[in-house]
Amino acid sequence: MRTPEEIKKALRMTNNNDDTYCDDCQYAKEFACIVQLQRDALEYIEALEAKVPKWVHKEDGRPKCNESKRVLVCDEDGYVYITKYYRIGHFFAMNSLNEGLAVYWMELPEPPKEEEAMLTEQFIANK
Numbered sequence: 256m257r258t259p260e261e262i263k264k265a266l267r268m269t270n271n272n273d274d275t276y277c278d279d280c281q282y283a284k285e286f287a288c289i290v291q292l293q294r295d296a297l298e299y300i301e302a303l304e305a306k307v308p309k310w311v312h313k314e315d316g317r318p319k320c321n322e323s324k325r326v327l328v329c330d331e332d333g334y335v336y337i338t339k340y341y342r343i344g345h346f347f348a349m350n351s352l353n354e355g356l357a358v359y360w361m362e363l364p365e366p367p368k369e370e371e372a373m374l375t376e377q378f379i380a381n382k
Contacts, residue, residue: 256295257281265292310359318362329359337363 257265261281268280269292282288310329318326323341330336340360 256298259299262292262295262299266296308361308364310361312359313357318360325363327361327363328357330356331358 256262265280265282268277269289277283277288280288282292285291308327318324318340323339325337326340328336328338
């Protein structure tokens with residue numbers, strides 16, 4: 256699979272109304288280039304979808320952790336909380352919500368790296 260930037264560039268090129276897009280396209284040298292582009296685009300989309308956090312029902316499992324981790328929790332009334340989920344021996348506990356009330360949970364993404372945090376702050380400051 257090509258890089259995400261190459262895939263996006265090739266997809267933009269195929270959207271042109273003229274036939275000159277093949278001249279600069281990195282897929283042009285391949286047999287059945289459009290088919291290969293479609294395969295790469297689909298693989299890229301599926302990889303992105305796999306990274307998107309999803310709600311997990313409490314009966315379908317618990318967060319995998321050896322110590323503790325912050326999770327998003329939805330209770331039986333539909334309220335959503337950020338809480339710390341931790342393991343004590345064979346038991347699991349949450350520090351701000353009774354686990355029995357939690358119906359769904361979702362892992363939170365990793366905190367931003369320093370570069371990403373700076374870009375986010377700049378973006379917010381420029382709004």
